Amino acid sequence: MTITLMGNRLENLWDDAKAASMSESEKLLYRSNLLGSDKRVTNYGGGNTSAKVMELDPLTGEQTEVLWVKGSGGDIGSMKMDGFATLYMDKLQTLKGKYRGVEFEDEMVGYLPHCTFALNPRAASIDTPLHAYVPRKHVDHVHSDAIIAIAASVNSRELTTEIFGDEIGWLPWKKPGYELGLWLEKFATENPGAKGCVLESHGLFTWADDAKECYLTTLEIINRASAWLDGRTAGKTAFGGEKLPSLPPEQRREIAARLMPVIRGLISKEGYKVGHYDDQAAVLAFVGSSMLGTLAPLGTSCPDHFLRTKIRPLVVDFDPSRPDLDATIAGLEKAIADYRDDYAAYYGRCKRADSPALRDPNAVVYLVPGVGMITFALDKATARISGEFYVNAINVMRGASTVGTYQGLPEQEAFDIEYWLLEEAKLQRLPKPKALAGRVALVTGGAGGIGAATAERFLREGACVMLADIDAQALDETHGALVARYGKDVVRSVQMNVTDENQVARAYAELAVEFGGLDILVSNAGIASSAPIEETSLALWNKNMDILSTGYFLVSREAFRVLRAQDIGGSVIFVASKNGLAASPNASAYCTAKAAEIHLARCLALEGAGAGIRVNVVNPDAVLRGSRIWQGDWLDQRASTYGTDKAGLEEMYRQRSMLKRAVLPEDIAEGAYFFASDLAAKSTGNILNVDAGNVQAFTR
Known part of the structure; x- marks a missing residue:
């Protein structure tokens, strides 16, 4: 692959007319969002x-100088004013008198809250001194691939001078903190x-x-590095x-779909993980290259990279020129x-007396020659972002x-950042995971009322969900509505006919590639029909059996394969x-198919x-609102059976x-959630009637 390293240059997106009415702090947000909107920056x-x-x-009613700086854990591309x-600049200057030397620099973070201006609850980050003490009004710190490619070279100082002369300086590696600010x-x-x-x-x-x-200086320097x-x-x-x-491409995705559930199972024994797959050109060039074996073990250089990706990836033993996927899976x-x-x-080599305990020792990044990159994390967004960070590292x-010559960070330096007590404190402040965090669900009939509610x-x-439905238009509408509420990372959809063996297999392959595997299947696709037995055609009988019995068999069979x-x-x-459970007049095909479904469970x-695969049943009755099976002939037929009209049926x-x-x-969704969650961890083979009470449907 011939290199076109950094592509098009960054464009100046600053709008003078828009910025004219902004305060200085609003201009900071504007600048931040512009810079953060481009992953090349x-x-x-x-x-x-x-x-x-x-x-x-x-307090004083007088003008005072205040440092506005991105708070801990934020993202400059999407952040708002909050x-x-x-922080008061005069107090930040006063902090210099409290500094006891580099071996005590972490304690300086504890003083930052005492410098807070206007009771701002946003926590200041460890990088605050790096901005506070630069004697300029505005400061940008970015991780452009073009710049880090220079910064991570063995001769980075000489390259920096060659490209920028005296305009841009160079400092040797130093962990971010108070000392680096000085x-x-x-x-x-x-x-x-110097700029x-x-x-x-x-x-x-x-x-x-x-x-x-x-802003323009930041663009200029990055563009100059890219051009060089x-x-x-x-x-x-x-x-x-x-x-x-x-x-x-199709073969790559097929292989990823086979690998990802196996990897996921092996690394999720202590906690569920969600996967992400990436086969963009930069990834494929790296995983198939002559230098993969030497570069991958060196790990990443930029702290932001390896905090997301761990110090190094796992290279999967797979030869695309002589593929033996079964052998790869076995290994x-x-x-x-x-x-x-x-x-x-x-960890054992590098740990210090006060180091946090060993964290999850599994890899985050899995590189598969000829196939691409797989990343796993506790949630989909983190898995995707980890992959993006490793693409940055590849660049x-x-x-x-x-x-x-590329150089990663020395092992001890990398460890000291990964197990930094300040990073540990940040991890400890994360909110408690939700009940289904890290779990992946497939919901058939996902565009209907019960499917969408589930x-x-x-x-x-906190689950990731793939919606499957035969109705493409309804599927798109439901998908869009859920994405609008929960974000595109956690929702996927696939058009699927549950009676088509190939479509079912394809849907599970898509599920594996998009999320890494499966934890929860809600088999919900359905139809309803009503006719006296003598008017029930063979086609109508078979349609009920195909969808409500055979369809549930096909979807479950594929689920069992993934779960095993x-x-x-x-x-x-x-x-x-x-x-x-309870017979109903003029619905023999429907009732019989549903009885078969329950016995299959x-x-x-x-x-x-x-x-450890639990199988349970939720039995609804008369769910009219939002249900698509009540929008057609079934509604008329049941109303006729019971001698009422549409309005009176509910x-x-x-x-x-x-x-x-x-x-x-x-x-019904609440019943499905109960069985999916750990609340029902000791329940299998059960039937939960959600019917507002029907004595004929009592199970015992």
């Missing part, structure tokens, strides 16, 4: 920006003509006394050339165990190894019907118990129930 959550602004002191910490202050003070500084193995600082000028890299690498081959070929257990042992050894390694219930509890491959248990929930509960069902209450899709 910085990755998600990476980098930070600041401005020193004159504000009215609420994402900034605000280093930056010293450099900027001693070099008043910024490259930090070895880390990133770029730029500064100015005007918001727009600072492109000039030095033009016509050269990336990563020493191709060693192994990339497989065709995964040992490969993952070896990685865990290696990570534990790394950095590509640039650095082409113009010189999907929403699961999403509220993962070997971490699972929950299968059939949405059946009161009619599977009993059989599967027996088969799955040994593998009231008739309500009055027929023992509790005199209407049953809603949300009620």
Whole structure:
């Protein structure tokens, strides 16, 4: 693969007319969002920006200088005004008198809350001193791939001078913190003509006394680095050339769909993980390259990268030129165990007396030659973002190894950041995971009332959900509505006919590639028909059996295959019907198919118990609102059977129930959630009637 390293140059998106009416703090937000909107400037959550602004002191009523700086854990591309910490500059200057030296620099973070302006609750980050002490009004810190490619080269100082001369300085590697803030202050003070500084193995600082000028300087320096890299690498081959070929796209996805549930099962014994798959050109060039074996073990350089991706990836033993996927799958257990042992050894070598306990030793990034990159994390967004960070790392390694020699951080330095007590404190502040966090659900009939309500219930509890439905238009509408409420990371959809064996298999392959596997199946696709037995055609009888019996069999069979491959248990929930237990007039085909469905669940509960696969049934009755099966002939037929009209049918069902209450899709969703959650961890083979009470449907 010939290198075109950084592509098009960054464009100036600053709008003078828009900025004219903004305050200095609003210009800071504007600048931040512009910079963070382009991943060539910085990755998600990476980098930070600041401005020193004159504000009215609420205590003295006088003007005072206040540092506005991105707060802890924010993202400059998406943050709002409340994402900034605000601190008195005079108090930050006073902190210098409290500093006892580099071995005590972490204690300085404890003083930052005492500098807070206007009782701002946003916590200040460890990078605050790096912005506070640069003697300029505006400061940007970003992690551009082009800059880090230079910063992560063995000869990064010489390259920085060659590209930028005296305009941009260079500082050797230093863990972010108070000491580095003093280093930056010293450099900027001693070099008043400099516009910024490259930090070895880390990133770029730029500064100015005007918001727009600072923004333009950041773009200019990144563009200059990109142009220089492109000039030095033009016509050269990336990563020493191709060693192994990339497989065709469909074959890549098929292999990923086989690998991901197995990997997920092996790394989810202590907690559920969600997967993400990426086969973009940069990834394929790296995983198939001659230098994969030497570069991947070096790990990433930028702290933001390896905090998301761990110190190094796991390279899966797969040869796309002679593919033997079964052998690769058979070798995964040992490969993952070896990685865990290696990570534990790394922890043992580097830990300090006060280091936090060993964290999850499993890899985050899995590189598969010819196929792409798989990432796993506790949630889908983190898995995706981790992959994005590793793509940044790939770009950095590509640039650095082409113009010189790439270097990762020394192992001890990497460990000291990964197990930094300040990072540990940040992790401890994370909210408690929701009940279904990390779990993946497939909901058939997902565009109907019960399916959509069930999907929403699961999403509220932190699950990832794939909706499957035969109705493409309804599926798109339901998908869009759920994405609008819960975000695109956690919702997927696939058009699927549950009676088509190939479509069912394809849907599960898509599920595996999109989320990594399966934990919960809600088999809910359905129809309803009503006719006296002598008017029930063979076609109508077969249609009920195909969808409500055979369809449930096909969807469950494929679910069992995935769940057994993962070997971490699972929950299968059939949405059946009161009619599977209690006969109903003029509905023999429907009632018989539903009875078969319930008995299939009993059989599967027996088969799955040994593998921790629970199978249970929720039996609704008369769920009219939002249900698509009540929008057609079924409504007319049932109204005719009971001698009422459409408007009176729901009231008739309500009055027929023992509790005199209407049953809603949300009620069925609550039953499905119960069986899916750990609340029902010891329940299998059960039937839960959600019918407002019907004595004929009592199970015992």
